[in-house]
Amino acid sequence: MDRRQKKTRTAIFRAFNKLLEEKHFNNITVQEILDEANVGRSTFYSHFETKEELLREMCTDIFNHIFSHELHSETSHDFSLSDHGLQEKITHLLYHLKDNKGNVLGVLSGESGELFMRYFKEYLITMFEQYPKSMRKDVPREFALNHLVGSFAEAVKWWIGEKMKMPPEEVAENYLKLIGYKI
Amino acid sequence: MDRRQKKTRTAIFRAFNKLLEEKHFNNITVQEILDEANVGRSTFYSHFETKEELLREMCTDIFNHIFSHELHSETSHDFSLSDHGLQEKITHLLYHLKDNKGNVLGVLSGESGELFMRYFKEYLITMFEQYPKSMRKDVPREFALNHLVGSFAEAVKWWIGEKMKMPPEEVAENYLKLIGYKI
DNA sequence: GATAATATCAAACACTTTGTTCGTTATCAA
């Protein structure tokens, strides 16, 4: 990719992220992004068709980074035994989030969290599907999966809202207790 | 309140709700609401300052109706024994939601759930606080309460997304299993 | 280093939506 393209792309991402920390997605205008990123109007629209696409691409960028190790680390293992690592995996994921504090905080802690959450959950589904033992079998599979994903996403949102002051290990432990996960 | 005011207010609510079933809140224009409700532009703005306020007022209207029985039915009972009714209370709440299908579906089933969810959770906090036994004590109270409220809200969202085809009793039962609630 | 390709820019553009204003008409409560 052309250096110029990379440069403007990251400039736009940085600007957008900063703005997201301050105000809601809906109340951010393209003009504000342009001013913050020092990028021309037509340049912006040659990169992204709409503001929504910008958000989507930024989300996937962040998650591809955060989940890159998570999703592929154990895919070659025996499936029935892979449950053993759920606590470690969750802890690891939380540490990743903490490392990306700068990027994630703006998007998630702001009022735009719902949009970000939608993407987050998509990745979580893939993760939890690797741990069949975390799901109770006396409840419909879809219901149980939705519960795991939804409640974990809520826990993370709460954690971030609390400025991530609780240690990742503790968050993971508390969460696993609440979903009744037996090691 | 003047009959004329009531008339236009409900006309706007009805029109707005219908539009919410079809498209996202952000993509609904005031003009569309006016056309659907057969209401003049200036009339709309004499009732609601913005589109957001319209949504907010509609949400509180719905919840005040749905939770009116829920929240006050057992407040005079003995607190330590009130846990016995959680399953019934949840079931009852789900039936209420189903009765308000027409109102709730549009707001929540669409992608506009954000604001609606926020209000919903506020009411849920009050509800779950009446059932101390539903909360594990080996996990920080705030963490546990967030888990109960968040996961229940997610379950309801899922349920509505599935067109409420699962019977309320079953939803309540499955949910209580997942949070490890012992009768 | 020269060159062809192309990314960026600024400015102007048509278009949509918002929220306000105002004079007129219709409806209500008393």
Add this chain to the structure above:
DNA sequence: TTGATAACGAACAAAGTGTTTGATATTATC
């Protein structure tokens, strides 16, 4: 019946969107 007021509709300024244009600057490549 009458005074109050709600609804109407048309026009308005303001703000934002997404596109187009031609000039300028930067890049990859030869």
